[in-house]
Amino acid sequence: MEREIKEKIKYLLYPESVAVIGASRNPKKIGFQVVYNLIKDGYKGRIYPINPNADEILGLKCYPNILDVPGEVDLAMIVVPASKVLDVLRDSIEKGVKAVAIITSGFSEIGNKELEDAIVDMCRKNKIPLLGPNIVGVLNTDHNMNLSFCPNLPFKGRITFITQSGALAIGLIGWTWASRIGISKLVSIGNMAMLGFEELIEYLEEDMDTDAILLYMEGVKNGRLFAEVSRNVSRKKPIIAIKAGKSERGAKAAASHTGSLAGNVMLYETAFKYAGVVSADGLEDGFDKALALSLQPPLKGDNIVVVTNGGGAGVLSSDYAETFGIPLRDIPVDLMDTVKNLIPPFGSPKNPIDLTGNAYRDDYIRVLDAVLRHPWVDGVVSIYVHAAITDPVEIADGIAYVWKNYREKPITVCMIGGREVLVANTWLRDNGIPVYPTPKRAMAAMAALREYGRFLERYGNEG
Amino acid sequence: MDERGIREILDRVYKEGRKILYEYEAKEIARLIGIPTPKNYFIEDIDSLNIDNLDLKEPYVIKIVSPQIIHKSDVGGVVLNVSRENLKREILNMIENIKSKMPDAEIKGVLVEEMAEKGVETIVGLVKDPQFGPVVMFGLGGIFVEVYRDVSFRLAPLDIDEALSMIKEVKAYKILKGYRGIPPSDIEAIADVIVKVGEFGYKFQEVNELDINPLMAYPNGVNALDVRIILGD
Numbered sequence: 001m002e003r004e005i006k007e008k009i010k011y012l013l014y015p016e017s018v019a020v021i022g023a024s025r026n027p028k029k030i031g032f033q034v035v036y037n038l039i040k041d042g043y044k045g046r047i048y049p050i051n052p053n054a055d056e057i058l059g060l061k062c063y064p065n066i067l068d069v070p071g072e073v074d075l076a077m078i079v080v081p082a083s084k085v086l087d088v089l090r091d092s093i094e095k096g097v098k099a100v101a102i103i104t105s106g107f108s109e110i111g112n113k114e115l116e117d118a119i120v121d122m123c124r125k126n127k128i129p130l131l132g133p134n135i136v137g138v139l140n141t142d143h144n145m146n147l148s149f150c151p152n153l154p155f156k157g158r159i160t161f162i163t164q165s166g167a168l169a170i171g172l173i174g175w176t177w178a179s180r181i182g183i184s185k186l187v188s189i190g191n192m193a194m195l196g197f198e199e200l201i202e203y204l205e206e207d208m209d210t211d212a213i214l215l216y217m218e219g220v221k222n223g224r225l226f227a228e229v230s231r232n233v234s235r236k237k238p239i240i241a242i243k244a245g246k247s248e249r250g251a252k253a254a255a256s257h258t259g260s261l262a263g264n265v266m267l268y269e270t271a272f273k274y275a276g277v278v279s280a281d282g283l284e285d286g287f288d289k290a291l292a293l294s295l296q297p298p299l300k301g302d303n304i305v306v307v308t309n310g311g312g313a314g315v316l317s318s319d320y321a322e323t324f325g326i327p328l329r330d331i332p333v334d335l336m337d338t339v340k341n342l343i344p345p346f347g348s349p350k351n352p353i354d355l356t357g358n359a360y361r362d363d364y365i366r367v368l369d370a371v372l373r374h375p376w377v378d379g380v381v382s383i384y385v386h387a388a389i390t391d392p393v394e395i396a397d398g399i400a401y402v403w404k405n406y407r408e409k410p411i412t413v414c415m416i417g418g419r420e421v422l423v424a425n426t427w428l429r430d431n432g433i434p435v436y437p438t439p440k441r442a443m444a445a446m447a448a449l450r451e452y453g454r455f456l457e458r459y460g461n462e463g
Numbered sequence: 464m465d466e467r468g469i470r471e472i473l474d475r476v477y478k479e480g481r482k483i484l485y486e487y488e489a490k491e492i493a494r495l496i497g498i499p500t501p502k503n504y505f506i507e508d509i510d511s512l513n514i515d516n517l518d519l520k521e522p523y524v525i526k527i528v529s530p531q532i533i534h535k536s537d538v539g540g541v542v543l544n545v546s547r548e549n550l551k552r553e554i555l556n557m558i559e560n561i562k563s564k565m566p567d568a569e570i571k572g573v574l575v576e577e578m579a580e581k582g583v584e585t586i587v588g589l590v591k592d593p594q595f596g597p598v599v600m601f602g603l604g605g606i607f608v609e610v611y612r613d614v615s616f617r618l619a620p621l622d623i624d625e626a627l628s629m630i631k632e633v634k635a636y637k638i639l640k641g642y643r644g645i646p647p648s649d650i651e652a653i654a655d656v657i658v659k660v661g662e663f664g665y666k667f668q669e670v671n672e673l674d675i676n677p678l679m680a681y682p683n684g685v686n687a688l689d690v691r692i693i694l695g696d
Contacts (some may be wrong), residue, residue, distance in 0.1 A: 220594070222594070223592070223594030223595035223596070224594070224595050224596040224618075227595065227618055266616055267592055267594065267595050267598060267616065269616075270595070270598060270616040270617060271595055273617070274617065274618040458624070
């Protein structure tokens with residue numbers, strides 16, 4: 001990507017002024033929603049609604065043309081019908097905008113490639129980054145910027161989510177609040193006429209507010225470029241991909257064995273492996289892994305200890321550890337002896353360590369402290385199965401209290417209890433600890449931390 | 464890797480308007496890449512073949528060379544276990560057979576090759592994907608690839624550690640480690656072939672597909688018994 005264009009991507013994500021071209025007074029129109037959302041969610045920059053038929057929209061002065069705006073405009077957000085996009089784009093460039101985003105649909109997605117190419121040409125010639133067309137918009141929780149027709153900002157955090165599906169973006173915002181999955185920016189890339197995964201990932205390498213990059217992907221523009229860029233960026237921050245479209249493409253005419261076996265899914269998985277991109281199995285798995293990778297350090301070895309108050313959950317976690325390629329190992333004798341003295345005689349000091357249903361906050365603290373302190377231990381999966389006599393919030397607080405002293409070793413938590421553990425879950429996530437409702441998901445998250453750790457071991461110090 | 468030698472062969476193939484290399488050309492390229500193949504000779508003129516001067520160890524495999532025949536064994540274009548004594552007769556028989564089955568096939572000659580010992584059959588492949596560029600594949604021959612599609616892929620080029628990891632990734636890896644009387648295979652030598660194939664695909668982007676099937680694996684070393692290379696436009 002040209003450097004000049006790359007540098008200006010910041011005006012898409014952090015604009016200080018936005019012109020909404022096609023702003024509307026009609027609450028049913030997207031041109032209204034975008035201006036309304038900017039104001040409602042507390043965007044601090046300047047907003048310039050553009051509409052030749054209105055003087056004022058939502059209390060803001062409205063300009064007939066972007067060229068009439070008195071000050072500088074960082075970003076032109078275009079919402080006018082497709083047939084008018086070229087005209088307003090020309091005016092925007094004349095105005096000197098630094099970036100352009102186009103919500104409007106009706107381009108290559110319906111076969112109108114010509115118009116889309118004309119728009120890209122114009123932007124490229126003028127070294128302006130173009131997002132879209134056919135997007136829901138850009139949301140940035142760090143600047144309270146809801147420049148989209150999504151009804152709300154997502155829950156604030158350090159994951160940047162790049163999505164090829166706009167509708168999914170809207171749907172998932174509620175989820176981020178319910179599960180307290182922290183999002184820094186949500187970027188809808190639509191038709192990827194100019195900016196796609198490749199360019200945005202490259203830009204996000206240096207983004208201070210992004211600790212993990214989550215992708216919802218149907219396809220990339222240039223697979224090889226995607227793999228190379230991602231491999232580079234993965235050395236600095238984890239990338240998680242939810243790849244949709246797993247059904248195999250039709251029989252490909254291939255004269256060789258290799259050609260006939262190299263299906264689309266296989267090649268994407270291969271590229272992810274090459275690039276250190278953690279592959280997710282659907283939305284839930286994608287958010288689970290992104291949560292762990294955005295909050296926790298990578299797992300630097302294979303020695304994981306499970307600490308549980310319920311035997312069944314422990315056995316399940318042990319099964320899944322094997323499924324996900326990080327089988328539990330016997331813990332060293334000295335650690336086992338230490339643990340033996342900390343748990344009731346009917347508990348188990350072996351891996352998984354069973355604290356028994358009588359375990360209170362202090363029991364978790366003592367055992368977790370001994371485990372995390374031990375040099376053999378690389379990471380911990382802590383499980384709480386709701387019991388009649390214990391308070392999950394107390395346990396959650398205990399886990400968070402211990403882990404604070406061992407931040408270089410990753411922890412994932414499983415709290416089984418549905419609504420009984422909701423407050424405890426919130427407490428954990430707000431303290432930087434990923435928590436999941438099942439042993440399977442907690443272990444999958446730990447496996448993702450290991451997968452990323454292995455990539456860093458191999459490639460982290462290159463280049 | 465002898466890049467100039469490889470380039471010469473590819474240029475000649477393009478000049479002749481072909482996309483599919485003859486087996487002896489593909490094997491020559493394999494040798495120039497640094498991949499072992501059975502010792503062989505391409506015989507254009509059968510009549511002037513002097514058997515006494517042929518410095519190949521018995522028994523032989525003979526294979527037809529024709530631009531129209533891609534799947535040689537389907538038309539009787541491969542004969543195994545031929546002795547020195549019977550060589551000429553077997554060649555003439557094979558040609559006659561093929562001429563009756565495919566009268567339009569243009570016969571360029573035959574490939575006479577030392578017959579290799581039995582080992583573990585593996586497949587190493589390369590395909591150039593429009594999205595991801597050159598990609599290498601590894602698997603074990605026979606049902607493992609054809610029925611179970613038990614293969615692993617990597618983007619090329621790749622290093623020896625990556626090649627080893629893709630060998631270990633297939634489910635049939637156990638067989639390579641030695642299994643029920645089958646001795647362990649030379650996994651390092653297989654990995655070396657994978658690395659070389661990857662490097663070749665990366666350097667020669669005009670190559671669309673390559674199959675080494677089988678790459679016979681032994682306790683010591685490997686041997687590329689059949690190599691197929693297909694070029695792009």
